[in-house]
Amino acid sequence: MTNVGIVLVSHSLELVKGLEELLNQIKQSVPIAIAGGTDENEIGTDVFKIKQAIQSVYSEKGVAVLFDLGSALINAELALEMLDDTKYIKIADAPLVEGAYAAVVQSGIGGTLVEVIGSAEETKNLQKIIR
């Protein structure tokens, strides 16, 4: 893979399914994987789902992981610990929707993992309404 992979982690499977659909419009050759809900697709996150999602889009180009609420981070970090080589995997401190959008755009234009994470994290300061 020549583009940074993007993993979307949410407490809700439907939420990341919808987000993936939204991103498919702009993704071109960006690999995207989702990990939503518990192992029974109830509200929550699942460490093994996250691990699998990361592996499915993994390359030396890197993987950027975005998550929704705090406890998803706990499982994302645990998933990283379970993987052997995490040099090319980074978790973004960013809002899920805007962050993922920016990450996909950056990855699509051939950005590095650091650039993709940077673009996602910049959206924290994004002013959505100019007042």
Next chain:
Amino acid sequence: MAFTVDEAKLWLINLNKIYQQEKMYLSELDQAIGDGDHGINMARGFNELNKKLETAEYHTTADLFKDAGMVLLSKVGGASGPLYGTAFIKAGGALKDKEEVTKEELAAALFESLEGLKLRGKARLEDKTMLDVWIPAIEFLQNHPKVDWDEFKKLVKEKMEGTKKLEAKKGRASYLGIRSVGHIDPGAASSYLLFVELARVCEGVGL
């Protein structure tokens, strides 16, 4: 007598019964300041664990704890899954292949659990989390060569109730800020139950 794989198993089986009984109570605590599913999550996770314990054979406490941790990781759901899962996996790792666990070794293993919880949840004392029960509980176990389990139970109850006056700094409850004051933290409550059941089992074997 000592703490062996049989005591470890008994602890978790008893704990499952308690979490089934207290399912509504824990969820009610969570409804006040969280997403309202802590009791359901704990009951589901420990029920799965109980099913596993009914059939699986373990030679050491370490094996049992590690396997229990793996079940809890994925079956509890919510933040509690990775937290309680980590606690048991870390304790298992510390006990290695010991067949009989002394009080010191148990305390040292639970200290590793605590370190795992801190790393995972990044909470501190008085953030209104499970750590407000775990930190004093482990300190007590490590500081008393001979543990008075009634004193221990009293301590963890006090610490659990003490979370009521705290403002949440971590987890979903932190979004509530000052409004989180006046409620017991659900994770502190489930941790309190965990330690009470541990105390009962330890008392039973004169640890």
